[in-house]
Structures are given as C-alpha cells and as structure tokens.
Amino acid sequence: MSATNVSLPVPTQADTTVLGQAAKSTDSTYKILYFGLHGRGELTRTLLAYSGVKWEELPVDWATQKDLTPFKCLPVVYETTSDGTILELAESQAIERYLANKYNLYGKNAYEAHKVEQYFSSADGVAQAFSQKIIGAAQDKRVEEANKFYVEVLPRCIAIHEAHLAKNGSNGHYIGNSATLADIKVANVIDRLLFLRPKGADEVPFSAEKTPQLWKVLEKVNAHPTLAAWKKTDRYQELNAGTKSMFKF
Amino acid sequence: MSPTTVLPTVTKASSEVLAEAAKGTDSTFQLLYFPLHGRGELVRNLLAYSGAQWEELAVDWQVQKPKTPFQVAPVVYEHTASGSVLELAESNAIERYLARKYNLFGANIWEENQVNQYYHNAEGLIQAFALRVVGAAPEARVDEANKFYTEILAKFVAIHEDHLKQNGDNGHYVGSSTTLADLKVAQTLDRILLLVPKGAQVPVSAELTPSLWKVKESVESKPSYAAWKKGQRAHELDANTKARFQF
Numbered sequence: 001m002s003a004t005n006v007s008l009p010v011p012t013q014a015d016t017t018v019l020g021q022a023a024k025s026t027d028s029t030y031k032i033l034y035f036g037l038h039g040r041g042e043l044t045r046t047l048l049a050y051s052g053v054k055w056e057e058l059p060v061d062w063a064t065q066k067d068l069t070p071f072k073c074l075p076v077v078y079e080t081t082s083d084g085t086i087l088e089l090a091e092s093q094a095i096e097r098y099l100a101n102k103y104n105l106y107g108k109n110a111y112e113a114h115k116v117e118q119y120f121s122s123a124d125g126v127a128q129a130f131s132q133k134i135i136g137a138a139q140d141k142r143v144e145e146a147n148k149f150y151v152e153v154l155p156r157c158i159a160i161h162e163a164h165l166a167k168n169g170s171n172g173h174y175i176g177n178s179a180t181l182a183d184i185k186v187a188n189v190i191d192r193l194l195f196l197r198p199k200g201a202d203e204v205p206f207s208a209e210k211t212p213q214l215w216k217v218l219e220k221v222n223a224h225p226t227l228a229a230w231k232k233t234d235r236y237q238e239l240n241a242g243t244k245s246m247f248k249f
Numbered sequence: 250m251s252p253t254t255v256l257p258t259v260t261k262a263s264s265e266v267l268a269e270a271a272k273g274t275d276s277t278f279q280l281l282y283f284p285l286h287g288r289g290e291l292v293r294n295l296l297a298y299s300g301a302q303w304e305e306l307a308v309d310w311q312v313q314k315p316k317t318p319f320q321v322a323p324v325v326y327e328h329t330a331s332g333s334v335l336e337l338a339e340s341n342a343i344e345r346y347l348a349r350k351y352n353l354f355g356a357n358i359w360e361e362n363q364v365n366q367y368y369h370n371a372e373g374l375i376q377a378f379a380l381r382v383v384g385a386a387p388e389a390r391v392d393e394a395n396k397f398y399t400e401i402l403a404k405f406v407a408i409h410e411d412h413l414k415q416n417g418d419n420g421h422y423v424g425s426s427t428t429l430a431d432l433k434v435a436q437t438l439d440r441i442l443l444l445v446p447k448g449a450q451v452p453v454s455a456e457l458t459p460s461l462w463k464v465k466e467s468v469e470s471k472p473s474y475a476a477w478k479k480g481q482r483a484h485e486l487d488a489n490t491k492a493r494f495q496f
Binding site: 016017019020021022023024070071072087089090091092093094095097098101102107108109110111112113114115117118120121122156160164175176 | 264265267268271272318319320335337338339340341342343345346349350355356357358359360361362363365366368369370404408412423424
C-alpha cells in the first residue's frame with residue numbers, strides 16, 4: 001500500500017512587499033491542513049467554500065508535519081496565487097480575517113470593518129464560553145452545564161444581537177445589505193451550538209420563532225450556493241462525525 | 250475636576266459618513282473600562298502609543314451597562330475633529346481599529362495577516378496563562394506557574410525567538426516598524442511578568458529571551474508610551490490587577 005503524500009507546499013521566500021503584491025490575487029487556489037473534525041478549521045473551511053475559490057485538503061500526518069508549521073499548530077492554509085507565489089497562512093482567526101478581507105466580506109470601509117470585528121468578537125466570546133463550559137465539562141456534567149448555559153449565558157447575548165439586527169433593518173445582515181464575516185461567524189457559532197447539544201439537554205434556544213433575526217442570518221448564510229454544496233458533501237458529514245467523536249457527544 | 254460617568258452621545262449617520270470622519274488621526278478619545286488591566290490594557294497601551302489625547306471615563310457600571318453596545322467594557326468613544334462621536338466596542342476590535350488608524354497594522358493585506366497571526370498566537374498564550382495560572386487556587390499557583398513556564402511559555406518563546414530572528418532580530422515582528430503584533434506581545438509579556446506567584450520566577454529577560462526583549466524595549470522606547478507606563482495611573486492599574494486576582 002503506497003504511503004499518502006504528506007509533504008507540505010514550500011512557501012515562497014520573499015520580502016513582504018513582494019508577498020503583499022502576490023496576496024492581492026483573488027484567483028488563488030488553496031490547500032488547508034487541518035484535522036478530521038470541525039474544531040478550529042471549521043470557519044476557514046466555511047469561508048473557502050463560501051468564497052467559491054478552488055480549494056482542497058492536505059492529508060494530515062501530524063508527527064512529521066508539526067515542525068514544518070509556523071506555530072506548530074493547525075490550521076495552516078497554503079495559498080497559490082495567480083503568479084505562482086505560495087503564501088503560508090497560520091492561526092485560524094488570522095486566516096479567517098485574511099480570507100474575509102480578500103473576498104469582500106469585511107465591510108466597505110474601516111468603520112464597517114470595525115463593526116464586523118465587534119460582532120465577530122462578541123460571537124467568539126460565546127463560542128469560547130461554550131467550549132470551556134460544555135465541551136470542557138466532564139461527560140456526566142454536560143447536560144447540567146448545557147442547561148445552565150442555555151438559560152444563564154445565551155439569552156442575554158441573543159437579546160443584544162437580535163436588537164442590533166433589528167436596528168440594521170431586519171434584513172438578515174449585521175452590516176448594510178450584504179453578507180460579511182460577521183454573518184458567517186455568527187451562523188457558524190449557532191450551527192456549532194445546535195450541533196453539539198448534549199443528549200438529554202434542553203432545546204438550544206435558537207429558532208425561527210424565538211430568535212427571528214438570528215435565524216434569518218443563519219438561513220441566509222446557509223443558503224449561499226457554494227456553502228450549501230459544501231455542507232452536502234461526504235467530507236462535511238465526516239467532519240460532523242469526527243467532531244462528535246472527538247468531543248464524545 | 251473628577252472624570253465624568255456620563256457617556257457621550259454617539260453620532261447617528263451612515264457608515265460612509267462615519268468612515269470619513271474616522272479617517273482622522275487628530276481625534277480625541279474617551280475610554281470606559283474598570284480600574285484594572287484586564288481587557289483594557291492593550292487598548293490603553295495603544296491610546297498611549299498613538300500619542301492621541303485621551304482620558305478615562307469614571308465607571309458606574311449598573312447605570313452605564315445597558316447603554317453600551319454589548320453590555321461589556323471596554324468601550325471607546327472617539328471624538329473626531331469634524332465633531333462626530335464614534336462608539337468602538339469589543340477590546341480586540343478596538344485594538345485593530347486603533348492599529349489601522351495609527352499605521353500599526355502593516356502596509357498591505359499580507360503584512361496585516363502577519364500582524365494578526367502573531368496577535369492571535371499571543372492571545373492563545375495569555376488565555377492559557379489565565380486558565381492555568383491566574384485561574385489556579387492561590388496555594389497551587391507556584392506549581393501551576395512553573396508548569397506553565399516550562400511546558401507552554403517555553404514553546405512560545407522558542408517559536409517567537411525564531412520568527413523574530415528570521416525577521417532580522419530588529420525588535421519587530423513585521424518589517425522594520427512597530428505594529429500591533431509588537432504591542433500585543435509586549436503587553437502579553439508584561440502581564441505574565443506582573444502576575445508572578447510568590448516564589449516563582451518567569452524565564453523571560455534580556456538574557457533568556459533576547460529577541461522578545463528587544464520587541465518589548467522597542468515598544469517602550471516610544472516617549473508617549475513610556476510616559477504612560479511610568480505614570481501613576483499605570484501603577485494603580487498594576488496594583489489593582491494584582492489585588493483583583495490575589496497576586
């Protein structure tokens with residue numbers, strides 16, 4: 001049986017002016033190195049799918065690849081630009097912002113970019129709290145912790161976000177009339193909370209009736225054709241299973 | 250006159266108008282945050298570094314909380330030269346906004362990505378520190394701190410010393426000028442150096458971590474930043490932070 005090729009692309013060595021010029025390319029192709037679960041790779045995969053670019057996954061052999069990555073952690077994304085330059089992108093939140101910036105998901109100006117980051121940060125806080133309190137809880141405590149979370153942490157954040165979305169015109173967007181990283185991040189967090197409900201826990205308090213504005217954001221993001229197509233793939237189902245298995249849900 | 254607790258009225262206008270107003274580097278700022286470092290430290294550092302005129306609002310959280318965009322602090326109110334008041338929220342969003350405004354975010358999309366990369370890697374370190382050391386019961390702290398220093402901090406140091414040398418060991422993470430990455434890492438080190446359990450010793454110094462130390466010194470060489478760090482308020486915040494977490 002032949003060994004899987006686990007070699008990594010070699011990033012182009014050049015100064016940042018040259019790399020900055022190459023990075024302007026919007027018809028790049030991408031390779032992502034991340035494990036077989038959603039984890040810290042989920043939003044990056046979502047953004048690659050959403051943007052409609054050509055992308056593929058690299059096989060993981062962490063023991064041999066670890067020392068070849070910039071921070072000895074994943075995800076890492078290798079971008080091949082239209083002029084053949086290979087750029088190495090690391091740290092999930094940096095990658096997410098880079099892709100959003102490049103594919104017009106960062107707002108129209110510095111003020112809108114700030115608003116995108118506000119909502120991203122707020123949603124990320126919820127995701128981190130969920131990760132610590134529920135994913136991080138001992139299995140026999142999970143139902144209790146989840147129920148507490150749904151009642152003590154979520155409602156206030158939901159109310160704040162519902163109000164912001166209503167103020168923006170109840171159009172399924174956080175900023176203006178078009179999708180930004182804020183929408184995609186929030187949709188991702190809601191999906192994660194819905195997906196990782198411990199068996200026997202209460203209903204996660206998101207629905208078209210309970211959280212109409214957030215539900216609109218979620219539906220709009222998930223209706224985006226290239227993202228919808230990604231979510232129907234076998235690989236996506238594998239990642240679902242890998243996630244539940246990894247965290248014992 | 251003592252600082253006010255009254256929050257400024259935020260200008261309502263289209264994002265184009267606000268973005269235009271936001272371009273100026275001659276704005277003044279008001280910061281709403283509690284009297285410790287916490288999630289306000291890097292914001293305060295950036296305001297000081299920028300050389301902009303800024304002041305702190307007095308906190309009356311029960312009254313002010315519902316008036317803030319996410320019911321959390323910090324919030325920063327920017328008063329532009331044209332008379333608009335912009336409301337900035339969420340610490341890392343505020344930090345990036347200030348970095349963009351004051352040319353601390355790199356010269357292009359690639360450099361910006363590099364800045365973000367080091368920022369987030371440092372954020373990972375400080376979160377681990379908060380969880381394992383600050384979050385430990387006081388009697389377990391020396392042990393937890395020593396574990397953190399040898400298992401987590403040591404790895405961070407090795408990776409970052411290497412990256413900094415690859416960038417020319419010039420006291421900067423990206424190119425040859427200060428960026429948010431430098432300021433974030435300097436603040437991260439400051440936090441770890443401030444919250445040391447009695448009996449523990451942080452393996453960070455000019456001798457042990459020369460390239461990282463250079464980053465710290467480079468940031469501290471900016472006069473407005475140095476003046477802030479030497480000032481009475483910064484010392485108060487140090488003391489309050491230690492007291493709050495029982496260090």
